[in-house]
Amino acid sequence: MLSFVNKCKGVICYTVLLHITVLAFGAAAAADKTTIYFYNPEASINNFASLKKELDAYLSGYGSLQFQPVSSPEVFEAKVRQGLNAAGSDIFIMSGWHLAALRKKIAIEPLMTAIVKGRATYKKVIVAGRSVSDPAQLKGATVASAGTEAYTKYLLRKLLGKDEDLVNSIKILIVPKDIDALMAIGFGMAKAALASELTVEKLQAVNPAQYRLLNQMSKTEDMPLPVVVIPAGKNRKADKGLKALSEMDNSAEGRNGLKMLGFDSWSSINKE
Amino acid sequence: MRKVLHMKTIKFIALGTLLGLFTAFAALTPARAEVKAAKVAVIISDSTVSNYKTALEEFKAGLGHPVLEFALDRGADSEKEVEKTLTKLRPEVIYCIGTRAYLLAARAAKGSKLIFSSVINYQRLPRGEKSFGVANELPPRAYLTLYRYIFPGITTIGLIYSKQYNQEWALDAIESAKEAGITLVARAINSKDELPAALNEVVSETQALWLIPDPVVISNREALVRIFNTVQQHKKPVFSYSEAYLSLGSALVISADTPTIARQAAGLAREVLSNSSAEPAVQSPAGTYIILNMKKALEYKIEVDMDAMDSVNRIVR
Numbered sequence: 001m002l003s004f005v006n007k008c009k010g011v012i013c014y015t016v017l018l019h020i021t022v023l024a025f026g027a028a029a030a031a032d033k034t035t036i037y038f039y040n041p042e043a044s045i046n047n048f049a050s051l052k053k054e055l056d057a058y059l060s061g062y063g064s065l066q067f068q069p070v071s072s073p074e075v076f077e078a079k080v081r082q083g084l085n086a087a088g089s090d091i092f093i094m095s096g097w098h099l100a101a102l103r104k105k106i107a108i109e110p111l112m113t114a115i116v117k118g119r120a121t122y123k124k125v126i127v128a129g130r131s132v133s134d135p136a137q138l139k140g141a142t143v144a145s146a147g148t149e150a151y152t153k154y155l156l157r158k159l160l161g162k163d164e165d166l167v168n169s170i171k172i173l174i175v176p177k178d179i180d181a182l183m184a185i186g187f188g189m190a191k192a193a194l195a196s197e198l199t200v201e202k203l204q205a206v207n208p209a210q211y212r213l214l215n216q217m218s219k220t221e222d223m224p225l226p227v228v229v230i231p232a233g234k235n236r237k238a239d240k241g242l243k244a245l246s247e248m249d250n251s252a253e254g255r256n257g258l259k260m261l262g263f264d265s266w267s268s269i270n271k272e
Numbered sequence: 273m274r275k276v277l278h279m280k281t282i283k284f285i286a287l288g289t290l291l292g293l294f295t296a297f298a299a300l301t302p303a304r305a306e307v308k309a310a311k312v313a314v315i316i317s318d319s320t321v322s323n324y325k326t327a328l329e330e331f332k333a334g335l336g337h338p339v340l341e342f343a344l345d346r347g348a349d350s351e352k353e354v355e356k357t358l359t360k361l362r363p364e365v366i367y368c369i370g371t372r373a374y375l376l377a378a379r380a381a382k383g384s385k386l387i388f389s390s391v392i393n394y395q396r397l398p399r400g401e402k403s404f405g406v407a408n409e410l411p412p413r414a415y416l417t418l419y420r421y422i423f424p425g426i427t428t429i430g431l432i433y434s435k436q437y438n439q440e441w442a443l444d445a446i447e448s449a450k451e452a453g454i455t456l457v458a459r460a461i462n463s464k465d466e467l468p469a470a471l472n473e474v475v476s477e478t479q480a481l482w483l484i485p486d487p488v489v490i491s492n493r494e495a496l497v498r499i500f501n502t503v504q505q506h507k508k509p510v511f512s513y514s515e516a517y518l519s520l521g522s523a524l525v526i527s528a529d530t531p532t533i534a535r536q537a538a539g540l541a542r543e544v545l546s547n548s549s550a551e552p553a554v555q556s557p558a559g560t561y562i563i564l565n566m567k568k569a570l571e572y573k574i575e576v577d578m579d580a581m582d583s584v585n586r587i588v589r
Contacts, residue, residue: 046531046561047585054587142539144558171539175559176529177583179421183414189536189558202579206420209451210413255578262582 033064034089034241039076040226041148042095043262045176051260058253062244073098073148080106083231090231091241093261096224097151107232111242114225114263117198121222125200126159127214128192129185135160135217141191142171144181149174155194159218179203186210192217228266312339312541313363315354315377317370317390319343324369327390327534331367334538344372355380365541371397378403385544389533392485394554404540404553406533411556412445415482415526416452418560419511421583422524423480425575429511430474430481431458432467434488441484456482464491471499475506483512483522496520509572515563518588523568532559561585 036059038051048069055067070076080092080102094102099110113120132138138160145152149172156167173190175181181193182203197219204211228245230238248254249265258264314331316324332339340363342354358366358381367387368374374388378398388405391397419426429449433442442458449456457477459470467489475481481503483490490496500520503510509523518525536555543550563586569576581587 043582045583045585047582050584050586173532173539173558174535175532176561176585177559179418179583180529180532180559183417184558186413187411187556187558188552189555198579202421203417206424207413207417207452210417256581259578259581260584260587 033066034091034238036065036067036091036093036241036245037070037076037079038067038093038261039070039073039098040093040095041073041098041151042146043177044146044148044174047260051257054253054260055257058248058251058257059241059244061253062240065241065244077102077106080108080229080231083108089237089241091238091245092229093226094229095151095226097154099224099227099229108229109232110227110229110269112228112246112266113269114227114261115265115267116225116263118264119222120225120267122225123197123219123222124155124159124194125197125219126156126192126194126217127182127185127200128217130213130215132191133215133217135163135166138170138192139166140169140171142173142189143192143194144173144175144184144190145194146175146178146181147194152194155220158220159194182214183210186213225263226261227269311364311545312337312367313342313358313361313365313384314339314367315342315344315369315373317368317372318345320345321370323530324390326530327369327537330531330534331369331538331541334535335541339367344376351376358384365544367537367541374405387537387540387544389537390530404544404550406536406540406555406557408528408533408557409485410526410528410560411448412441413448413451414556414560415511416445416448416454416456418526418562419480419482419524420452420454422562422564422577422580423569423574424577426479427453428455428457428478428480430478431456431484432470432474432481432486432489433458433460433484434462434486435460436462436488438484438486461488464488464495467491467495468498468502471502475503475508478508480509480511480523483510483517485513507572509568509574518563518565521565521568523565523572523574525563525565527561528557529559529561533557563588 048071051069052067059065059067070079079090083090102108116122128138143156147155152172153167156170160166173184175184178195178199181190182195182199184190185193200216228242246266248258312335314328316328318324328341340361342357344351344354354376358377363381363384365387366377366381366384368377369390371391374386374391374397377384377386385402385404388394388397388403390408391405392408394405394407419429431442431445442460446456446458457474459474461467461470481499483499497520500510504521510517510521511524511526512522513525513527515525536558540550540555562584564584565588567589
C-alpha cells in the first residue's frame with residue numbers, strides 16, 4: 001500500500017514537471033515569435049479573420065512570424081509602448097495620421113511606407129449630392145465615413161475649414177468601407193461622404209450614373225499612406241519581419257495579403 | 273443660556289432638514305434612474321443569435337447612454353413579463369431586434385416609438401407614425417455596383433423572381449443595372465413549376481445568376497439545390513445574399529452589415545429622443561458585408577479586381 005502511494009506521488013510529480021516544462025517551452029517559443037501588429041483608423045471593415053489567415057499563411061514562409069490586426073487604438077498603443085518582447089522584434093503597421101500622433105508620445109521609427117499606384121500618398125475627398133455645394137449646407141447633416149469618429153473629424157476639419165461649430169454639428173455615420181460611404185449618399189442615408197480619391201474614381205468607372213449624382217466639394221492635400229514602424233533604438237532583431245514585409249510583392253500569396261491591406265507594395269523610407 | 277439653547281435648536285433643525293433632504297434625494301434617485309433608463313429599451317428576439325447580439329452591442333455603443341434590455345428566448349412566460357414591464361415603464365423608445373421583438377413591442381407599448389432592425393421584409397410589419405427602422409435588404413443598386421466593383425468583366429446577369437413578391441424590386445433592379453453597365457436578364461415566374469425553364473433560359477444568356485430571396489423561386493431546398501447545380505453545370509457563378517449558400521457554391525455573397533445597421537438605429541433613436549424629424553422613417557442599410565469565394569472565381573475564370581480586395585470582409589479559398 002505504501003509503495004503504491006509512493007508510486008502515485010512519483011507519477012503525479014512527473015506529470016506536473018512535464019507540464020511545467022511544456023508550458024515554459026511554449027512561452028519561450030511564443031516570446032521569440034515576432035508579431036506584426038496592424039491598426040488602421042482610416043477603415044472600419046471587419047475582415048480581421050481573413051486578413052490574419054492570409055497574412056499568417058504568407059509569413060509562415062519566414063519562420064516564427066505572425067500577423068495581428070487590432071481594432072482598438074488603446075490596445076494598439078499599449079503594444080507600441082510595450083515595444084519589447086523577449087526578442088525585441090515586434091513590428092507595427094499604422095496609418096500616417098496615427099504615426100504623427102504617436103510620435104509625439106513614443107519614440108518610434110518609420111522604416112517603410114505602403115505604395116498604391118506608384119505613390120506613397122493619397123488624397124481624401126468630401127463628396128455630396130449634386131444639390132450641395134456650400135459646406136454650410138452640411139450643418140447638422142449626416143456624413144458617412146469608413147474611418148473612426150476621431151479620424152473622420154480630423155478630416156472634416158481639414159476639408160471644411162476651421163469651423164468647429166459646423167464640424168461638431170455633423171452626425172457621423174461609420175460604414176465599413178469607402179464605397180459604402182459613397183453609395184450612402186445615393187440611398188439618402190447621408191448627405192455627404194468621405195472617401196479616397198481612388199475610390200471615387202473607381203465608382204466613376206463602375207457606375208458612371210451614380211457618380212454623376214455626386215459633387216466633389218473639396219479634397220485634402222497629399223497625405224501619407226500607412227507605414228511600417230519599429231520602436232526607435234531597437235537593434236535589428238526586427239529584420240526577419242521587415243524582410244518578409246518588403247518581399248510581399250514577390251509572391252502571389254504576398255500580393256494577396258497586400259491587396260487585402262489595400263496596398264500594392266512596400267517601399268523603404270529614405271532617411272535624410 | 274437661552275441664547276445657547278436657541279442656537280443648539282437651530283443647528284439641530286438645520287441638521288435634521290439636511291438629513292431629511294438627503295434621504296428624500298436618495299429615495300428618489302433610483303426612481304429617477306429607473307425613469308432615465310426606461311427612456312430607451314431594447315428587446316432582442318433571440319439572444320443566442322450572434323447577429324442580434326452584435327446589433328445590441330453596437331446600438332448601445334452608438335446611443336451612448338444606458339438602456340433596459342429584454343430577451344425573448346426564454347419561452348412564452350418571458351414575453352408576458354416583458355409586456356408587463358413595458359406597460360409599466362412606458363419607455364420613450366424601444367429598439368426591436370428581430371420580428372418577434374417588434375410585434376411584441378407593437379402590442380404592448382403603443383405609446384412608445386419603435387425602431388426595428390434585423391427584420392426580413394419589413395413591409396409586412398404593422399407600422400404607424402411611431403415606427404422607424406432600418407431595412408435588412410440592400411437596394412438593388414448596391415448589389416449591382418458591387419458586382420461590377422469586384423468582377424469588372426461581368427456585364428450580363430440573370431435574375432428569376434416572382435411577380436407576387438418581387439415585381440417592384442425587379443423593376444428597380446432592371447433600371448439600376450443599366451446605370452451600372454449591366455444587362456439584367458430578368459424572368460418572372462408564377463409558380464415553382466416554371467423555375468426549370470426560366471433557369472435554363474437565363475443561365476444560357478448571361479454570365480452569372482443573381483439569387484434573391486423569393487419564396488416562389490426558392491420554394492424548398494430541392495429548388496435551391498437545383499438552382500445551384502444548373503448554374504454550376506454551365507460553369508457560371510451564383511451571386512447570393514446569404515452566407516448559408518456558400519456551402520452550395522455561391523461565388524459571392526453580399527449582405528447588409530449588421531454593426532452599421534445598429535449604428536443607424538442608434539442614430540434614429542437619438543433623432544426620435546430629441547424630437548427631430550427622423551426622415552426617412554425606414555432607412556436602407558448603409559453598410560455591406562462581402563464574402564468572396566475565390567475558389568469559385570478561379571474555377572470559373574472570373575476576372576477579380578484585386579484592388580477591391582480591401583473591401584472584401586472574408587475570402588474563402
